[in-house]
Amino acid sequence: MSISNDLGAPSIEQYLHTQAHKSLLRFITCGSVDDGKSTLIGRLLYESKMLFEDQLATLAADSKSVGTQGDDLDFALLVDGLSAEREQGITIDVAYRFFATEKRKFIVADTPGHEQYTRNMVTGASTADVAVILIDARQGLLTQTRRHSYLVSLLGIRKIVVAINKLDMLDYSQEVFERIAHDYRAFAQRIGLDDIVCIPISALRGDNITTPSTNTPWYRGPVLIDYLDSVSIAGDMPTDPFRFPVQWVNRPNSEFRGYSGRIVGGSVRPGDRLRVLPSGKEATVARIVTQDGDLDLASNGQSVTLTLNEQIDISRGDVLCSTSDPAGVADQFEATIIWMSEEEMLAGRPCLLKIGAKTVSATLAPPKYKINVNTLEHLASKTLELNEIGVCTITLDQPISFDAYTQNRDMGGFILIDRISNNTIAAGLLHFALRRSQNIHWQAIEIDKRAHAALKGQRPAVLWFTGLSGAGKSTIANLVEKKLHALGRHSYLLDGDNVRHGLNKDLGFTDADRVENIRRVSEVAKLMVDAGLIVLVSFISPFRAERQMARELLDRGEFCEVFIDTPIAEAERRDPKGLYKKARRGDLKNFTGIDSPYETPEHPEIRIDTTTISSEDAAERIVAHLVANGVLLQA
Structure with missing residues (x-):
């Protein structure tokens, strides 16, 4: 890829300005093993002209060496960087890739398809706006396809592309495409997914990736890149309640005291009255400080430093909220738990819960139920095994500020960490606070x-x-x-x-x-x-x-x-x-x-x-x- 300065071509400054002002879309590719996720992303990188000549040369040499695609380029090699992945022909880690079109910039997460690495898929999905779910046309819907779709729904992704891949191996059968699309929509409806576009593709051959394919004249919908270029992502509206988890108390000298972090909901202006949670104290915004100067307005997604008119106690992990619609505060919750450890969940064992910049001690009660991802049945269980999903009560050693995950991902999503190994053992989504967390208080006694x-x-x-x-x-x-x-x-x-x-x-x-x-x-x-x-x-x-x-x-x-x-x-x-x-x-x-x-x-x-x-x-x-x-x- 090169940037030309010939007459009539944009200058470097114009090019950089254009790139800086393009909208950004984050999407995830998921599905079962060998559905073609890495090949699809490699094809997108190739078609968007985001590869340098030396990368193309390396790809050609590696494709010839591996020999899995004959004389064709093996686009999966652009993404599957780990030697173990190449040896096994599967994706193990989450690979993030960046590319752009004339209209938009993209960050795509290529996530593992194997059940053993479902936890990696959750990591990739946690920040995505769109999910591209690949289905091997020869296999149809599999358990892992359903599991990933259910996780996508849980994690709040509502825009779904069902890329029915490898139709070239079935003579581009319209009947197969329509049958799989029908089966998927029936399952998706049961888990609350209704914004779905089904596209017949061949990631290897390039059918319906960037241009309509002559091999599928019966298909009248968008090609994949056109959908990604045009899909609208509903961002937070200015009326959404303001949320600002404090990541750092910024004190470069005795005269300046600011609170740094990223806005995860709503907007703020100097003069706005804010509430600090969980303490409940209030203060007024004095300045919105950035490296490029003060702002009159800061909105969701921006990283800023806020200074306040009042000197109050605020620490890392506290949350600044709008006084008119503050977040909740509680220490007991119902939550969905996605278990990520190879050791089973032991109810009552203490662990650490990290939500935003706050880390507290937590214990899980035995699951109320676990979920069969194929049938969506609620099953009785005393524990959760690797990759299982259940609903549990979770108790903390101190109150935290929160929103339900369905209202705010950042304020309602958390991870659980083993206290001994420091490994992440689960991801969780807060549903609501339990009433007893507000109704039960410690009774002060005089004979202590x-x-x-x-x-x-x-x-x-x-x-x-x-x-x-x-x-x-x-x-x-x-x-x-x-x-x-x-x-x-x-x-x-x-x-x-x-x-x-x-x-x-x-x-x-x-x-x-x-x-x-x-x-x-x-x-x-x-x-x-x-x-x-x-x-x-x-x-x-x-x-x-x-x-x-x-x-x-x-x-x-x-x-x-x-x-x-x-x-x-x-x-x-x-x-x-x-x-x-x-x-x-x-x-x-x-x-x-x-x-x-x-x-x-x-x-x-x-x-x-x-x-x-x-x-x-x-x-x-x-x-x-x-x-x-x-x-x-x-x-």
């Missing part, structure tokens, strides 16, 4: 934790004993409590077996039940700490995430992790309850250390190696730790 503890002459704390079955947790915890009792201290021992006779008798030993087991015990231990007690918790508690959750429920210094470190061979040799023998015979499923994992503590406050120290000496050491750390105030 400090008063309870002072009366007992001690500092409340939790001693969390963790280790394999048979390690000696209950034995050592019992000895510690006897010593505390002899010292006149107020304590209580929560033992795993005892609690399962009452509070947790409805729980089994699956990973999900183990998570809920520890969540309940952690909440009970917190209440006992509020009562001023020293609480001894003796549970296998195999997962680090749940032990961390228990720690974070308490104030700093109140949680002491005691790792009873006994090798599994020694624990199995002791086997005081005969559980290891049952597990080895296969009579006891999900047994920790045998067919269920135990995650050893990384930084416990106390580590007891029971192969080198007696239970009595271990108890003495733990009590000494309590004395040294001021838990036993009068000892």
